[in-house]
Amino acid sequence: MTSDTSYLKADEMLLNMGPQHPSTHGVLRVVIRTDGEIIRHATPHIGYLHRCKEKIAETMTYPQYIPYTDRMDYLAAMSNNFAFCWAVEKLGGIATTERAEYIRVIVNELQRIASHLVAFGTYGLDMGAFTPFLYSFRERESIIDIFERLCGARLTYSYGRIGGLMRDLDEKSIDMTRRFVDDFDTKWDEYNDLLSNNEIFIKRTANVGVLPADVAIAYGCTGPMLRGSGVKHDLRKDDPYSIYDRFEFDVPVGEGKMGTVGDCWDRYWVRMAEMKESSRIIRQALDALPEGPYLNQKVGRIIKPAYGEIYFRAENPRGELGFYIVSVGEKKPYRCSVRAPSFCNLSVLTEMSHDTLIADMVAIIGSIDIVLGEVDR
Amino acid sequence: MTGALSNEPLWYQLLIAVIKASVLMGALLGVTGWLVLAERKIIAWLQGRPGPNRAGPMGLFQPVADVLKLLTKEESIPPFVNKILFIAAPAIITITAMVSYAIIPWGPNPVWGAISNLNLGVLLFLALSSLGVYSIVLAGWSSNSKYAVLGGLRATAQMISYELSLSMALLAAVMMAGTLNFQLIVEAQRPFWFILLQPLGFFIFFVSAIAESRRTPFDLPEAENELVAGFHTEYSAMKFALFFLGEYMGVILLSGIMATVYLGGYQGPILPGPVWMILKIAVLFFVFVWIRATYPRFRYDHLMQIGWKWLIPLAVLNLIITAVLCLTFPNLVPNAIH
CATH class of the missing domain: 1.10.645.10 (Cytochrome-c3 Hydrogenase, chain B)
Structure with missing residues (x-):
């Protein structure tokens, strides 16, 4: 963003992107704090697809x-x-x-x-x-x-x-x-x-x-x-x-x-x-x-x-x-x-x-190319 | 209603208007469903897949199935919405789109050519398309949901910005025709279609029209990958269908206006006027679909930049060029305002 919008005092909005969202590529939940269209902070929350893969390995040949x-x-x-x-x-x-x-x-x-x-x-x-x-x-x-x-x-x-x-x-x-x-x-x-x-x-x-x-x-x-x-x-x-x-x-x-x-x-x-x-x-x-x-x-x-x-x-x-x-x-x-x-x-x-903008968020998540099955295991 | 019928009794005028309106509305509502099918088929063809092909031969009954599904679905009004506005919003967009059709001329006959051969047709069209914005804004706002609000905000900014360049492009054509009556604008194109005299104006109008009808690459208000479904996230069943209907009617309407103002309207050799009109609308509609299948979506700030930094200055430039053209070559456009 090139323009300075800091002088505008507006309420921030907490937006829950996911776990059901078209472009989170699975069950990723990102909690974003937005100021209009601008994202101030984004926190990814994971674990919706956790299946204890590593623990299961200990019980298997x-x-x-x-x-x-x-x-x-x-x-x-x-x-x-x-x-x-x-x-x-x-x-x-x-x-x-x-x-x-x-x-x-x-x-x-x-x-x-x-x-x-x-x-x-x-x-x-x-x-x-x-x-x-x-x-x-x-x-x-x-x-x-x-x-x-x-x-x-x-x-x-x-x-x-x-x-x-x-x-x-x-x-x-x-x-x-x-x-x-x-x-x-x-x-x-x-x-x-x-x-x-x-x-x-x-x-x-x-x-x-x-x-x-x-x-x-x-x-x-x-x-x-x-x-x-x-x-x-x-x-x-x-x-x-x-x-x-x-x-x-x-x-x-x-x-x-x-x-x-x-x-x-x-x-x-x-x-x-x-x-x-x-x-x-x-x-x-x-x-x-x-x-x-x-x-x-x-x-x-x-x-x-x-x-x-x-x-x-x-x-x-x-x-x-x-x-x-x-x-x-x-x-x-x-x-x-x-x-x-x-x-x-x-x-x-x-x-x-x-x-970044909300639209950029989608671009960034997409460019990481995550597979949630692997993130959560 | 003006001119030709003003001496007739009132009941006669009304009867003619009702007949014309019912014919057009009937045709329009019937056709819209198959236009959706046409769009899906064209996109499928461009993407190398068969498209809808289950309902009826070649999927021809798909629209019937779609409409039945939408009609029989449960109407859900979420408890957190502003009920009155929530219900009014989809109605507004459909009504404004439908009313706008009254001014499109389908033939040269002053009585039967258009539903309303209005002298201020251009102004009515602009007024109605501005009213249409309210539908989106109210839908986004009354839904009381975060994605819908964002979608509504985007739509407001976008449609207001692009309406400026749209009306300024139209204004240049009006200057050349010397009238605000769409039928007379078509008649003014007897020597040359305005697309030849106004290539820049046509381009500006086309881009603005895509933005105005909120289709890819300007479909930010409903950007499903960012905002789930944008302003109509909370809508379902028939209310959703009305938004859908409004969008498609808007596309045909804008294609119709473009055909009228730039492509010589109902004029053409051999075939009758309405057929030419339908052909021209079909070609423009295909281009709309083609663009949708090809381009990614703009980002919000780019959209604003294109609108304010490119299209509006270009539209102003186009106005100036048109004014100079009208004054230096009065024979080229005999009807122009001098």
């Missing part, structure tokens, strides 16, 4: 817990599955097969595209543009069709297994993936014509909700939130896990192309650019996909990792998903703690929404 990871970040269930599998494999020193790792990377990146497509579509919806939403869901549909072929499910996949995968990636699925990736580039350009370069959209998002790099780091923001602020940090590059070091891809960061570094448009653009990079990784992985078993058959149903603890982190579509698992040599974890990227990213909301 390791493989039994995989379906529960689906339901944290339900827009990136595959990535959650794999992150948990990688964590347990690292904890128990379990080897996977080469082919399984390649398929995991392919599926993980497809999931990243699917997740960012939802972020893109719903962000358009938040801005009042209805059409991008349907376009993005059309493309997401083809990814989900591939996943459905892989595991039969369309949202909560449980496709990862400790030591490999549930099923193999067959020829038809490879074909579908290739066709999707080839098709996606033209669609991506369409999205930019429709939304990214739209003057109204730029006005709504550029210079809005600016998150400086130091604040982002202080709050523990990760993923597109952190990269949007211009920090080049991607675990696939900086702390490579699985076989990510074998692929060539760039890490897009916010450059303040339309306004300030770290504004909503930057965060949005990082996601758009990441989809492009993901399709690059998928192409490389498809070309190098080796033959062989998709599951390490030596891994039994009961896994008893030795005494010890592990913190494994993976670069999820929303940021750094960490699994901290403590094992006491039992078939169940002694403690399993999850570092949810959405939770940390959401915590910076109050900081970002000072003295």
Whole structure:
């Protein structure tokens, strides 16, 4: 806001945005103190979707817990599955097969595209543009069709297994993936014509909700939130896990192309650019996909990792998903703690929404791209 | 009622007026439902999905189903509202929209061309559209709910700002035609349609018309992603339907005014006047829908900036250009005020 309205003495209004509100992306409740249209303070209240995920882990064997990871970040269930599998494999020193790792990377990146497509579509919806939403869901549909072929499910996949995968990636699925990736580039350009370069959209998002790099780091923001602020940090590059070091891809960061570094448009653009990079990784992985078993058959149903603890982190579509698992040599974890990227990213909301307009609030929440299932766990 | 019938007895004048009004209102109310369907179908087509297709062949009975649903729904009046204004608000918007149709000319005949061939037609249109603002304001205020109040406030500011540029754009056309009578404005376009002489005026009018009818990208008063449903958050059933009806009638009305003032109204070769009118309104309505499917929504302060810093200065500039044009080329617009 450029105009100074402080001389106007008006009553402030307490507005309860949510838990049922069209643009809080789930059951988030934000209590905002507004002065007319200007937000003076915003407090996010969470916990409406708390399902004791971490406590439940203590009562489950390791493989039994995989379906529960689906339901944290339900827009990136595959990535959650794999992150948990990688964590347990690292904890128990379990080897996977080469082919399984390649398929995991392919599926993980497809999931990243699917997740960012939802972020893109719903962000358009938040801005009042209805059409991008349907376009993005059309493309997401083809990814989900591939996943459905892989595991039969369309949202909560449980496709990862400790030591490999549930099923193999067959020829038809490879074909579908290739066709999707080839098709996606033209669609991506369409999205930019429709939304990214739209003057109204730029006005709504550029210079809005600016998150400086130091604040982002202080709050523990990760993923597109952190990269949007211009920090080049991607675990696939900086702390490579699985076989990510074998692929060539760039890490897009916010450059303040339309306004300030770290504004909503930057965060949005990082996601758009990441989809492009993901399709690059998928192409490389498809070309190098080796033959062989998709599951390490030596891994039994009961896994008893030795005494010890592990913190494994993976670069999820929303940021750094960490699994901290403590094992006491039992078939169940002694403690399993999850570092949810959405939770940390959401915590910076109050900081970002000072003295913005109500419409900006929607833009900011949308640009954080939260999944409440993960925030509350 | 003026001119042609003033020598006839009063009962005859009234009879003719009632016949004309019933025909138009009947057609209008009947058509609005299918216009909603048309809009949904067009948007669906633009978004690559089938759209409503369950009720009847190709979803043609969808409006019937919608109206039946809205009529049979329970009317709920929340206990915290100001009851009288809460009920009056949806009526105001529908009535003002309906009354405005009286002045749109559908043909050159002075008796049957329009319901009311009023000499001050332009003024009546502006007055009625200003009255329509009250509906939104009162709906927002009487609902006594926070989102509705915000929606109402936004609507007031928006509609008042954009009405200025709308009327100033209209004024330039009036200067060229030299009359406030819509039928005579159409007749003044015999040599050239005013869109050719007033491209800037048409643009200003169009943008203001979108804002005036509160549609994307100017749908801030009801911005469902920010204010849930804005000023009509607390409304349901038929009262909600009246708002809906008022909005659509407003869109057709503004398309009609645009067709009349800028696109030569009922003029056109071969086909009769009313058909040309309907065709022109249809084209403009399609553009309204097209814009809705394409653009995101403005932010409140941007909206005000566009209104006050761009459209109103442009409208003033347009007035000045028009005045100069009328004085330097008197043959181009013979009817202009000199």
